[in-house]
Amino acid sequence: MLFGLSAFPSHLERLLTTLNDLVASRVPLEVFEQPLARQAILNLYPPGNGISPHIDLPHRYADGILGVSLCGGCVIDFSKEREQASKRGDEAYSVYLPPRSVYVLTGEARWQWAHGIEGRTHDIVLDDQGVKQTVQRGLRVSVTFRWMKEGGEVLS
Template sequence: MPHVAALAPSVTTEPAKRKRDLDNTPGPNLGNLTCSPRKRRQLTLRINIPAASDLPEEVHDDADLASSPISGLSSPDSLFDEPTSLSPPTSSGLSSSSSSSTAGLTPALLTGPPIQGLFFTPTLLLSERTADSVIRYCLDTYFHTPCVNQVMLFGRFIAPPSPGGAEAPSTTGLPPILRELLLTLQEMLRPVLPPKTHALLFPSTPTRARQAILNLYQPGEGISPHVDLLGRFGDGIIGVSLGSGCVMQFAKARRAQEAKGAEGESEAWDVYLPQRSVIVLSEDARYGWTHGIGKHTRDYVALPDAGVGDTTAGRWIDRGVRLSITFRWLLPGADVVGEEASSP
């Protein structure tokens, strides 16, 4: 029999320690998922490590997928925020760039910044059907309890079978719909990633277990700038934005900036991630840059025909409720849930 290194099946709830900081088409009424900032301070973090027997063989979604299941939560859009006071949303998703509030502002980029190891193509989008299927499943399965806004799912590392040994189990511990999403991403990203990076994210024979973290964010919430824990997660991170877009901010990490010496002035980029988009962080983008999302209800974004750094051609885009799915590789011992060691 092959050796299978597996995480024990369990579902754990504990007070959330999240320090980090979907279009207005008709959809199901999900108002019960919206919580006031004060109420959202007492959140629960749900950690789900399913056993193979807990996983349905198939996920069916016969509902009408023409409308986004997250629409109707709110007109603004976000997915990486901490509770904060929310500004009232504007009545329109787009606002005039002539507003005096844009004085001195530089619109967020619509394309990937020149950061080594960061891959982002704004026109490379998941299909609406795939996005809506994933959203519906996650909302119905993990976010049906009010004010739960973060879920961690841990896969299992299954060692390859030894010659002549029995066939290893086919499940990885992640639900089928997320495994299908990974297969979709594998083919979707193949033309745009260097072979080395693609192999890092989608190896033919995995040597580590994956973690998927699901975050549901209300407008006005954000995630503090951070580098994902160096002692817990390996290289190669995939981020999927569903339901709504938001601006993600990248800044050179302090240690990398200090190592650069006197020549290095502060470097920072704001990038707009539209709904159904995918971003990959690897190498320097993963280890040498922080990423975060400001606590705003709308974002100032460059016009499609504007040049880089143009401070006049921009538009405001309101945020809505956003579902983020992040896939990361677990390092040895990272399956132990408890007090997190501070990142170096």
């Protein structure tokens, strides 16, 4: 859903305010202070579902993508754009998003790395001692906040 300035439903405004308080010291200030229209996407992911690797529409959305992973956890995969990866040698990373986690994509992570979630019912993660553990996926709810670029709402 697309909302105008400060026109999120009150529960999303409260969530965004809480997230701002939690991550403000780690994120460029302008991520939360952009005056353009904002977008909130709510997705429901049953175990076995994922999302193809992608970079959120660079011509439409500004720097700063904020995601919240609720209920179930999962592994999110990051891969460098092919031309950039061949130059630097860093091609892919996987990160476990436990339930109730937050991620922020800004700068290079926003513009040059694709992110996606493999469709599977479980993930292999390392515990605190570096031992591989199988973690079954549960129902996952994702809330993603994005800020539109000026003119980004116009479809051509």
